[in-house]
Amino acid sequence: MHGTSVVVGVGESTYYRAGRAPESEFQLACIAIRNAVADAGLQMSEIDGFVTYMDFQRNDALRLMTALGTGDLSFSAMSWPGGGNISAMPIQIADAAITAGYAKNIVVYRALAQGQFGRYGRPPAVPYATGAAAFKTPYGEASPAMNNAMPFTRYMHEYGVTHEATCNLSLASYAHAQRNPRAIRYGQPLTREDYYASRWIVYPYRLFDCAQENDGAAAMVISSADRARDLKQQPVYVKSAAAGAEQRAGLQATYNEPYFPYARRLHVADRLWSQAGIGPKDVQVAQFYENFTGSTVMCISDMGFAPPDGIEEFLSNGNIQWPNGKLPINTSGANLAEAYIHGFENQLEAVRQVRGQSTSQVENVEFSLAVGGPGAPVGSAALYSKQA
Amino acid sequence: MSYMPDGWTLPALDDLNRPFFTTGKLMLQHCVDCDRVQHPPEDICIWCQGDHLDYVEARGTGDVYSYVVPHHPPNEKLTTRVPYNIILVRLDDYPHVRILGNQIDAEFDEVTIGTPVRVTFEEIADQNGGATILLPQWVKA
Numbered sequence: 001m002h003g004t005s006v007v008v009g010v011g012e013s014t015y016y017r018a019g020r021a022p023e024s025e026f027q028l029a030c031i032a033i034r035n036a037v038a039d040a041g042l043q044m045s046e047i048d049g050f051v052t053y054m055d056f057q058r059n060d061a062l063r064l065m066t067a068l069g070t071g072d073l074s075f076s077a078m079s080w081p082g083g084g085n086i087s088a089m090p091i092q093i094a095d096a097a098i099t100a101g102y103a104k105n106i107v108v109y110r111a112l113a114q115g116q117f118g119r120y121g122r123p124p125a126v127p128y129a130t131g132a133a134a135f136k137t138p139y140g141e142a143s144p145a146m147n148n149a150m151p152f153t154r155y156m157h158e159y160g161v162t163h164e165a166t167c168n169l170s171l172a173s174y175a176h177a178q179r180n181p182r183a184i185r186y187g188q189p190l191t192r193e194d195y196y197a198s199r200w201i202v203y204p205y206r207l208f209d210c211a212q213e214n215d216g217a218a219a220m221v222i223s224s225a226d227r228a229r230d231l232k233q234q235p236v237y238v239k240s241a242a243a244g245a246e247q248r249a250g251l252q253a254t255y256n257e258p259y260f261p262y263a264r265r266l267h268v269a270d271r272l273w274s275q276a277g278i279g280p281k282d283v284q285v286a287q288f289y290e291n292f293t294g295s296t297v298m299c300i301s302d303m304g305f306a307p308p309d310g311i312e313e314f315l316s317n318g319n320i321q322w323p324n325g326k327l328p329i330n331t332s333g334a335n336l337a338e339a340y341i342h343g344f345e346n347q348l349e350a351v352r353q354v355r356g357q358s359t360s361q362v363e364n365v366e367f368s369l370a371v372g373g374p375g376a377p378v379g380s381a382a383l384y385s386k387q388a
Numbered sequence: 389m390s391y392m393p394d395g396w397t398l399p400a401l402d403d404l405n406r407p408f409f410t411t412g413k414l415m416l417q418h419c420v421d422c423d424r425v426q427h428p429p430e431d432i433c434i435w436c437q438g439d440h441l442d443y444v445e446a447r448g449t450g451d452v453y454s455y456v457v458p459h460h461p462p463n464e465k466l467t468t469r470v471p472y473n474i475i476l477v478r479l480d481d482y483p484h485v486r487i488l489g490n491q492i493d494a495e496f497d498e499v500t501i502g503t504p505v506r507v508t509f510e511e512i513a514d515q516n517g518g519a520t521i522l523l524p525q526w527v528k529a
């Protein structure tokens with residue numbers, strides 16, 4: 001049944017540095033959604049579904065459909081928490097809903113206004129920690145950066161990976177952002193020297209290993225292949241979408257998973273490729289959520305592009321940089337240099353690559369991958385294609 | 389004198405984690421039905437789904453399996469504490485169990501993977517009047 005739903009529209013708000021958006025988070029969501037609906041050539045009254053992730057009580061479907069003036073609401077859902085790791089899970093949910101016929105035109109979106117709601121990288125001190133955190137926070141493990149660092153220190157040790165791997169990933173994102181006027185880091189190139197001179201945030205991560213935090217929103221409209229035929233844009237098929245976790249993945253919260261260290265994406269990779277009937281070598285361009293570069297290095301390996309002891313070489317020699325790289329990665333600048341909209345901006349970039357609308361456009365894209373992240377136990381990935 | 393600053397986050401005690409944080413022994417949850425150990429503790433056995441769980445004392449030795457060194461304080465309570473180390477200890481007697489802690493006899497830049505360590509306990513009074521915590525910590529063995 002894969003290849004029956006189609007991304008028909010994409011849109012975003014202006015991306016801002018954290019706390020700088022003049023709009024509320026809800027307004028940002030509305031702007032991105034209006035842009036995506038207009039991009040598709042649909043009327044707002046034709047929208048009948050909303051899917052998002054990790055949104056808590058913010059920007060819920062009822063408030064959105066009322067404010068935006070959509071038609072009747074036929075489908076709404078939200079995936080389990082996991083931050084940017086689950087940024088492809090709403091694609092999977094929307095694909096399932098469209099394929100099942102529960103709704104006709106579903107908006108998938110993510111909005112973040114950190115000035116309004118606080119920053120992920122600066123969690124306030126709490127007197128007590130519960131659950132898995134009780135075994136971590138009392139020892140000072142108190143931020144996502146620390147959480148994403150522990151597996152990578154071991155990975156470097158076990159597989160001989162060095163900071164050249166993380167540096168090359170960071171340099172590629174910054175290089176691509178210099179071509180993308182939407183990017184927060186547009187006009188701010190990064191050199192190898194800048195990378196190594198930057199301060200430690202938490203060893204093994206320096207400043208340029210860490211995603212930005214931003215205000216902004218990104219949205220997509222997903223419809224059926226039949227509906228897409230009459231719309232404005234070239235159809236971009238959801239060829240495969242996978243989300244989930246390995247057996248006993250809950251143990252990952254305290255690093256007690258049976259298999260360690262890795263980016264916790266082996267199961268997602270297995271599902272994604274087996275459903276699609278293709279493999280990593282068939283993909284022309286890929287977007288990888290990079291909350292922290294080390295996690296992403298492990299994730300690129302988990303997804304099957306190179307074994308752990310070959311991942312550093314895979315990322316070297318310009319192999320991941322547009323235009324000459326064998327597999328350009330993070331062609332918009334991604335979370336490091338375009339914007340951190342919890343990874344959803346990467347999904348839009350993967351769609352643009354199929355349409356031929358990226359600012360670092362890869363030639364002859366048949367398959368375009370966007371992986372929703374490494375780090376958290378539950379993750380996700382979506383594969384977009386030119387043909388059904 | 390504890391490794392982390394006075395007033396820093398304490399574990400919220402519950403029936404599952406109280407043996408780990410208050411006994412001054414490295415207590416791990418053990419399944420009576422299948423004789424396996426699990427960490428962190430859970431309401432049922434994750435291996436056999438049995439309901440009969442108790443606690444066993446681990447030997448309290450292991451090696452540094454991984455580590456990180458926070459330099460940037462995520463909040464004001466850590467501003468004057470950074471940089472410090474956080475280690476992940478692989479236990480000798482239960483190698484599938486890894487326990488987070490600090491190597492309290494090492495500076496932030498003195499931690500290396502593979503260092504043999506043994507458990508020790510920091511006595512930390514709860515400033516809000518809760519039970520005193522005996523926090524498992526680690527020193528070079």
Ligand SMILES: [Zn+2]
Pocket residue numbers: 419420421422423424433434435436437438
């Ligand atoms: Zn059992």
